[in-house]
């Protein structure tokens with residue numbers, strides 16, 4: 001009776017070492033999923049800790065996106081837009097090529113090009129409100145959609161182009 005728990009333990013260990021290759025793979029898969037989750041959470045709350053080596057794989061990806069959102073050089077972007085204000089205005093379609101990388105795929109919950117579902121609640125808010133948010137940035141959306149030389153009017157055209165894509 002007293003030997004029973006020990007006997008069971010040994011048996012379990014045997015079983016584990018037999019299937020150890022499979023379970024190692026499973027552990028790696030689970031680890032990767034957890035790390036991905038932590039990475040995204042860290043990004044969303046933007047409290048991601050670069051010192052944490054465990055999230056390095058994901059931070060590498062996130063880092064590529066993040067700096068765009070952080071470069072909110074307000075003063076120099078004002079200079080940039082006044083500097084280019086004399087240029088001929090680009091069409092919504094042309095400006096959209098700068099927004100495409102996120103809005104084509106809908107990454108980080110960016111409202112997707114052509115998706116009425118994503119755009120309907122935003123269309124309701126009106127383009128002026130959307131333009132204000134697009135200029136200021138929000139969450140994964142970098143200020144001015146990272147198009148620092150885009151004028152407000154060009155951004156408006158690009159937003160209109162996305163809105164029209166849902167019709």
Ligand code: HEC
Nearest residue numbers: 098099102108109110130133134139140141145147158159
């Ligand atoms: C780096 C990725 C990225 C790029 C580039 C980008 N966007 Fe976005 N955009 C987002 C994300 C993510 C959201 C969703 C933000 C949210 O609702 O939290 C968003 C939301 C928006 C919205 C809706 C804002 C709202 O109030 O719901 C507009 C309008 C918009 N983007 C316009 C643009 C335009 C115009 C460009 C190009 C000049 C652009 N975006 C480029 C990621 C991006």
